Amino acid sequence: MAGTMKQDAYRYILQKMMRGELEPGMQISELSIAAELGISRSPVRDALSQMVAEGMVERVPRFGTVIKTFSAQEVADLYDLRVALESYAASQAAAKIDPDALKNLEECCEQMNGLAEQLKKNGSGELDADMLTEMSRLDMNFHMIILRATGNRMLLKSAYESKLMSRIFGMQRVSSFDWEHVHGVYRYHRDIYDAIERGDAEAARASMTRHINFGKEGSLVFLAEHQDLRHKEKFEDIAERILEGGEFL
Amino acid sequence: MAGTMKQDAYRYILQKMMRGELEPGMQISELSIAAELGISRSPVRDALSQMVAEGMVERVPRFGTVIKTFSAQEVADLYDLRVALESYAASQAAAKIDPDALKNLEECCEQMNGLAEQLKKNGSGELDADMLTEMSRLDMNFHMIILRATGNRMLLKSAYESKLMSRIFGMQRVSSFDWEHVHGVYRYHRDIYDAIERGDAEAARASMTRHINFGKEGSLVFLAEHQDLRHKEKFEDIAERILEGGEFL
DNA sequence: GCTTGACATCTGGTATACCACTGCTATTTT
């Protein structure tokens, strides 16, 4: 237990999501979470409110708090947003990443390679659960290092949230990752790293754009194949309010 | 009164900010707001929590909720984020804005021109309060129309929040706007509009980048001149947490 | 005049209670 109870609850719920115990579309009970942590509803509610603001979760009046489900449009939007933010970050990183971070970035890269090699040797086509979380962690770290290198905290915050969302969405399809996929991700990361390492901002931007767009395509294909599972109701949120309302204020 | 009390409180506080009654650095009393609206602390607190998540205000434990003050670094970061988001939006808009929105965009543009002309005729170098809010509203609308044209709600949400923040910051310097400035903004807007109207994505992107960077410079100059007023303490927020923590999870 | 210390009063954080509303289930009515 560290810091406020709200932060505890936030972490707790997030980890449940990451471990796949809470999947998109599922309902989160404020009371249950509170009971599991031995605290009251208030901090749990605060944590969920933050998640609502971050777009990971939606509140449906008189039904419950629900993990966001993504339509094809939303997935595409999400990845486009990441392109806008992270390609910019990559170009900035190429110009001003510091040596330590660069070293971490390479390590992160090579660990992914190690994972791929290990998977190839094992021969089994699929990752087990541990390797899955490791892969997920390495990918997250790689992108975060680049975002951190910009030194722009606001960019970092926006990108972090969108990356988190695409990761939550990814949890439901990640089980199908094989050696080819892991190796492919490594190749992309390596390209990006090389461009940053030699200070080529334009190449870094282009590589990052390709990388994210590749992920976007994969997600959209997955979504098309599992369309039947999705139930997509419309909920109101900030974007809704702004999009519909013609005038400001 | 429309919708939930939380929304009421959110609007109420936002309007206070926009009207300059609440300036950066000032403390917001949950209890006072609640009393003014005749409601309890809870919805006010919810509204403020949302603002915290959006980065407009900060909570300082055992002191109060405070409207965010901006260091030069943060202002620069803010505008850079807007460049990343809005230049992308402008290029998208050039490709797929619909005729109605385009018409609105032009109207918005020309109203700004009208404002400039009116100001020129009046002879007085300064805007009065009404013209100031009108100018602010037109500027906001112009940018929102372009963002809306992308059809990307997540981009819209991120950009909306950052635009809102730069606007709040702008409230403290906006009083010095003269004819030249208004006309300058019009010229930039017109350039962007022209590029979008003829479907030139690259030009739209470039114009938007120039426009926002111009605003950035102005803000930084203002900040340098009024540095003495700023008191910049460090508070912890999401970005902080991510920036410092080396590993994820 | 200056320090000191008790006290009232702020704040955010948390817990708890209550309400209106919904959806489901079991009962009653037809």
Place this chain on the structure above:
DNA sequence: AAAATAGCAGTGGTATACCAGATGTCAAGC
């Protein structure tokens, strides 16, 4: 048996109360 209905459990929304820590005030003592 089928339909209508009454009741219960669950939800989000709101109000209220209490707490610990920080701050500001002001009078007593040096």
